[in-house]
Amino acid sequence: MHMHRLEKWWLVFGISMLAIFLLVLGTATFAMGVTPPGEHRHTVNPETVTQNEPFDKPGLRQVGDNEYEAVILAFVFGYSPDRIELPVGAKVNFVLTSTDVVHGFHIIGTNVNMMAVPGEVNHTSYTFKEPGEYLVLCNEYCGAAHEQMQMRIIVK
Amino acid sequence: MLTNGTPELQIDRKDSRLVLAHILFAFGALFLGGIAGLLQGLVRGGVVKLPAEIGYYQLLTAHGVLMALIFTTYFIIGFLISGVSKTTGGKLLPISRHLGWLGYGLMSTGTVVGTICILLNQATVLYTFYAPMKASPYFYIALALVVVGSWMSGFGMFYQFGYWKKLHKGKVTPLFAFMAVTTMLMWIVATLGVAAEVLLQLIPWSFGWVDTVNVMLSRTLFWFFGHPLVYFWLLPAYMCWYVVIPKIIGGKLFSDALARLAFILFLLFSIPVGFHHQLMEPGISPFWKFLQVILTFMVIVPSLMTAFSLFATFEQAGRALGAKGLFGWFRKMPWSDVRFFAPFAGMLTFIPAGAGGIINASNQMNAVVHNTLFITGHFHLTVATTVALTFFGVTYWLIPALTGRKLTARINKLGMIQTVVWLVGMFFMSGAMHTVGLLGSPRRTAYTTYENHPDAFLWMPYHVAMAIGGTILFIGILLLIVNIVLLFRAPRGQEEFPIAEANASAEAAPRLFERWGVLISLVVVLVLIAYMVPVLDMINNPVPGSKGFVTW
């Protein structure tokens, strides 16, 4: 099959760019640990989740020097807790699940954007360097009052 | 070529009727979906409030189903059947035509039942129907009917193609028919995922025969289908670009063999990639996510080939018409011919649209845009502009070619205006969606100020721009409907069904390209590599099942 000389160059150029691009993505993912959320596989029963550790006591818990674990339950149409307060510079490890349908968890103005899937526990971390009142909203359709589903993170 | 005063049709009259039935159903869906879209834009912009009987999410379900599933599938099947008939002798075998009508009947029953469920508020689960939100079982049955119906039409095309090959042993198959078969094959493999989800998981659960559903498995099966779905929209547009456009601009195919290669690469690499829609989800390890991200980017190769081939076609045709220099061809293109202009506008839109798609699938960058209006802005460029404008451009010649009428200068002009209206509307709507999405505004969300949070307040001006753009787009749909009515009342005559020919010097495509057994095996191998381990894991170590919820 004949291929025009220019087309060959075009494809060689394109495929090399692609290879470099994937290399960067792959290095970031595996060598530098910039992975999407949810790497630890960890399941719970959505019907009994509120009776067991750690989701029986959702909320904030200090685990280190200005480091916290935030255990959060998503449900129609809200989060528990619906407000957390942190000092500036706090690193927070979020642990999230849903007791009913699929929900979202997007902290506006940050890269924290993950899904709460019933039966699965999702994790991510974020360091709050800027003070402010962060809006957290559900960005996965979950029912009639989905647009009301929100919480706040206060950093001071 | 008038015989007895009736103009000769481009394909058999019975085939024309089948194709027209599909095309008109498609535009009916576009019109209804457009009304829903207009209202969504106005609600989010804070311009109107819906009466209590209609929910925002009910409208959004209707919009998604009618636009993404019904408009596209009907148009595509109609267009592919027309081209298969045209390039395999101008007449379908009775069995192929009957399968086409059977498919039409099944899909239409499904569409009507599904729409009734949505109107009765029994299925406000959006067009992605994520479990464990539980719709009426009849909604899932309706979707299954649409899928199975589309298979029937696909089988009809395969049969027609196989028959042609038998009669023309050793000859290269018609390019359009080859592409149609590849597209339908990809579609059938992809829809196996959603069919399994609906038939094995959702219907038994929704009837109450089983109590719980494996949510991760259902999402994975859905996205096994969900991503190839976008290529199912795109490939027919490519068929217009590869096969129809060269003829309209007075040129020849750039390379028949490379065009086939591009389609085969799409067949192979559009399916094993669904995890890139689940990047933000727990339960799938980063290794499998990343593997599928790599496979996702493989479709860049045939996309680059397509881009090259299109511009090479333009240049060749331009030079044949006397153009000089690197960009001389530009002036030789038939800019005021809507059959060229509308698809060309679609192609240009695909440049920013494709760049946006690369962002979406880029593993980490996805976190910035996941489930924001950026995504909605993205696919209003891809499917609702690139694909839709190409389909509109096809409609302007296809309807007259099927009805024995002429695309008059006046309708052509109205078509040009309609294309520009669409582009302007989309510039505002999609532009606003992209920008406000980067600021965090979520998709699939009714009007809200999040208890007057200042961030949400900043989004408002963009939501108003979305409403304005949406209104302009709706005017574009109205104009299109007017144009279609005018086409049916245009003077009788003969309109060309443009199918480009290969260059005289073209070589035949390698035999391998028509070894369907080999191609299907390759698809299966790739799917197994990408999916087998994680899916078996989901089945063998299932997450605790979820019972159903009706939260609307």
Ligand code: HEM
């Ligand atoms: C009059 C023209 C149109 C208008 C005004 C319009 C408007 C909208 C708006 C405002 C949304 C977002 C709603 C939200 O996320 O809250 C939306 C979603 C969507 N639109 Fe359109 N649209 C139009 C045409 C189209 C076309 C032609 C297609 C496809 C062929 C399409 C496919 C979709 C899809 C698939 C969604 C996503 C539905 C979902 O998230 O469940 N739209 N549209």
Ligand SMILES: [Cu+2]
């Ligand atoms: Cu929600």
Ligand SMILES: [Cu+2]
């Ligand atoms: Cu995709």
